[in-house]
Amino acid sequence: MPFTRRMWLVVLLACTSNIAPMSPDLLASQASETLALVGVNVIPVDGDGLEVDQTVVVRDGRVAAIGPANITSVPAGARVIEGRGRYLVPGLYDMHVHIRTADLPAYLRNGVTTVRNMWGYTSLTTTQRSIAAGTLAGPTIISGSPGFDAPPSQWPAPELITDPALADDLVMKQKAAGWSFIKVYTGLSVPVYDAIVVAARAHDIPVSGHVPTAVDVRHALASGQRSIEHLTGYDRVVSATQRGGTWAWTDAQGDRYAGLADATAKAGTWNCPTLAIYAELSKQHSAADRAIIVRERRAFVLALEQAGAALLAGTDAGIDVVAPGSSLHDELEEFVAAGLSPARVLRMATLDAARFLGQPDGGRVAVGARADLVLLTGNPLTRIGETRNVEGIVLRGAWHSRAALEALP
Numbered sequence: 022m023p024f025t026r027r028m029w030l031v032v033l034l035a036c037t038s039n040i041a042p043m044s045p046d047l048l049a050s051q052a053s054e055t056l057a058l059v060g061v062n063v064i065p066v067d068g069d070g071l072e073v074d075q076t077v078v079v080r081d082g083r084v085a086a087i088g089p090a091n092i093t094s095v096p097a098g099a100r101v102i103e104g105r106g107r108y109l110v111p112g113l114y115d116m117h118v119h120i121r122t123a124d125l126p127a128y129l130r131n132g133v134t135t136v137r138n139m140w141g142y143t144s145l146t147t148t149q150r151s152i153a154a155g156t157l158a159g160p161t162i163i164s165g166s167p168g169f170d171a172p173p174s175q176w177p178a179p180e181l182i183t184d185p186a187l188a189d190d191l192v193m194k195q196k197a198a199g200w201s202f203i204k205v206y207t208g209l210s211v212p213v214y215d216a217i218v219v220a221a222r223a224h225d226i227p228v229s230g231h232v233p234t235a236v237d238v239r240h241a242l243a244s245g246q247r248s249i250e251h252l253t254g255y256d257r258v259v260s261a262t263q264r265g266g267t268w269a270w271t272d273a274q275g276d277r278y279a280g281l282a283d284a285t286a287k288a289g290t291w292n293c294p295t296l297a298i299y300a301e302l303s304k305q306h307s308a309a310d311r312a313i314i315v316r317e318r319r320a321f322v323l324a325l326e327q328a329g330a331a332l333l334a335g336t337d338a339g340i341d342v343v344a345p346g347s348s349l350h351d352e353l354e355e356f357v358a359a360g361l362s363p364a365r366v367l368r369m370a371t372l373d374a375a376r377f378l379g380q381p382d383g384g385r386v387a388v389g390a391r392a393d394l395v396l397l398t399g400n401p402l403t404r405i406g407e408t409r410n411v412e413g414i415v416l417r418g419a420w421h422s423r424a425a426l427e428a429l430p
Contacts, residue, residue, distance in 0.1 A: 055080045056420055057095040058394075061104035063087065064402060066111055066364075066372045067385040071402065077109060079392040082418030087388055102420060107412055108400050110367065111384050112160075112393030114374035115349045117250055117293045117335025122148055124338070124345035125159035126429035129421065131346035132395035132411045135374070135383070137335065138164035139230070139250065141200050142178060158421075158429055161393075163378055165229060166200040169217055171208035179206065185216035192220035201378075202227045202247065209233040211240075218244045234265065238281070242288035248333065248377070251295050252321060255281055259321070267303050270314040278321050282328035291377055293333040294322050296355035298343045319359035326361055333377060334370040350409045363405040370408075392418040 056079040063072040076093040078086040086093060095101060112134025120138045125148075128136060138145065141164045149164075151157035169191070170179040180191055192203060203221050205214065205228055214236050221228045227247035232238050232254025241254055249255075256269030259277045285292065296318055303314040325332060334352050338345040349370070356366045375384025382391045394415040399407035413422040 054419075055085075055096050055099040056102060056392075056415065056418070057099040058102045058104045058109060058396065058415075059095065060090045061107055061109040061396065062400070063386050064108060064110045064367065064400075065386045066368045067387060071108075071400070074105075075109075077386065077394075079394075079415055079418055082392050083382075084386065084388055084390045084392050084394075087386070100420065102396070102413070104396060106398075108397040108407070109386060110395050110397060110401065110408075111371040111375075111386055111390075112395055112414065112416070113349060113370050113408065114334070114378075114384065115160075115336055115338065115346075116333040116374050116377070117295055117337050118345070119337070119339030120145065120148070120162055120164075121339055121345075122157075122159075125152075125157065126426070127344065127346035128160045129158060129346075129414060129416065129429065130411065130426045131349060132397075132408060132414055133160055133346055133349055134393035134395070134414065134416055135161045135163065135378075137374075137378070138162055139204060139337075140168050140176060141166045141198075141204070146199075158416075161417075163201050165202045165204040166195040166198070168204045168206040168230065169209060170206040171210065171213070174206070174208060176206070182213055182217075183210070185212045188213065188216035189220040189223070192217060192224055192226065196224050196226045200226075202229045205230040205233060205246070207231050207234050207253070209235065211235050214241075215244065218246070239284060242284055242290050245288070246290055248291040248293055250293050250335070251299070251337070252292065252318065255321065259317075267299060267306065267314050270317040271306070271310045273317040273321070275317070275320060278324035279328065282321075282324040282330055285325060286328040286330040289331070291331040291333055292322075292325055293335040294318065295335055295337045295352070296322065296359070297348055297351040298337045300355065301342055319355065322356065323360040326359075326365075331373065331377070332356075332369055333374060334366070347409070350406065353405050353408060357405045364402050366405055367401050367408070 058077045063075045074090045076090045113132045114135045115133050116137045117139050118136045149162050152159040168179045171183050172181050214233055229248040232241045238254030256265045257263050259273040260269035261272040300315050303311040336348040336352050338348050353366050372384040392415050396412040397407055398410040398412050401407040
C-alpha cells in the first residue's frame, strides 16, 4: 500500500531518537482510586453468555471482585460508576495498526485499549513510556520490529537483507532492541526468509507479517510463521491466474479454500485478514468485481473459522486508508458478515488476542484480570455494532467517561 507524507514524518522523528524500544510489559497502572461499576451486565468472554446486574470492583489496576449487585459491597471511598442497563466487556484489541501519536485518542474513544503495531520505529519508545507514566493517554502498544525486506522497499526505515548469512545477527539485534516479534515483508527471497525463520526460532522470537511474494504460503505454514497478515500468500494460491492482492479474489477458486484452511489449522498459524481495509481498497475495482472480492475474502475467512484456524481482528489503520479506532468496529462487522457469531467475534477481539500476545491476565472480565474494560450502551452479543457505543472505559484501572474521552486532544 502507498506510504503517506504523514508516515514519513513519523519515521523522520524515529531517526532522531537514540532511545532503544522498551519491553512490551509496560502495564503500569495510573489508577490511584478504587472503582465500583454498579449494576452492569458483564460479558466475561471466557465463559458463556451474560452475567446480569453485577457490581465489578477495580483496585490497583486489576479486577478485585465481581458479584450480584444486591449482595456485593461497594468498598468505602470507592468511585461509583452507575452502569444499570449497560454492558461491560473487556477492552478491545486492534491487532494490526501502524501507530501514530495523533491517533491515540481515537483508539480510546472506540474502546481499543491494546494495539499491535506492525512496523517498529525507534522513537516509538517515547510514546510507550509516556503512556505507561500516565502523561499521555493511549492504548498499550505491543510492537514488532521494523520490517525485514529486500530493496527497494516501499516503507521507510526497513531492515534490508538479501544475504541469508546476515539473518542471525539481524534477528538477534532486533530482539535485543526489545521488539516483540520479527516483521517479515513481501520482498524477501526464499533463502533469506528461511534464514530469518531459523534465526528467530534460535533466539525465541516469533515471526509475523506478510508471506513474501517468493514464498509459497504452504511453505510459510510449515515454517512456523506465527501470524499471516491480510491473507497474503493464500491469495496467490486461490487465484486462477496466481495474482496477489485484491485482484486475486476476482478469480479465486473456492474449492481450494478448505485444504488451505485445514493446513493452517494444523500448522497453528494465526491470521489477521484485515477485511475492512480490503473492502475499502476494492473500491478501485468495478462494482461487480468489488462484490466478488468482498464475498470471496469473507468466504475464505469462514473456511478458516470452520477448520478451527485461529483469527485476529486488525485494521491496518495508520496509513490513511481506514480511520484509527472506528475501523475496528467495521472489521468486527465484516467478520459477522462472513458468518461468525457476534459472541465469537467479540472473543476474537479480546480474549483470543490476549492469548496470542501471551497475556493470561488480559482480554477478559474476571477477578485478577487486568482492568482494561469498556462500558457499552447496548449488547454486542445481540448486535456486534454495539461495540461502537462506548459509554466509557477503564484503562489500566482508571475510569474515563465518554465526555473525558471526547475531550482528549
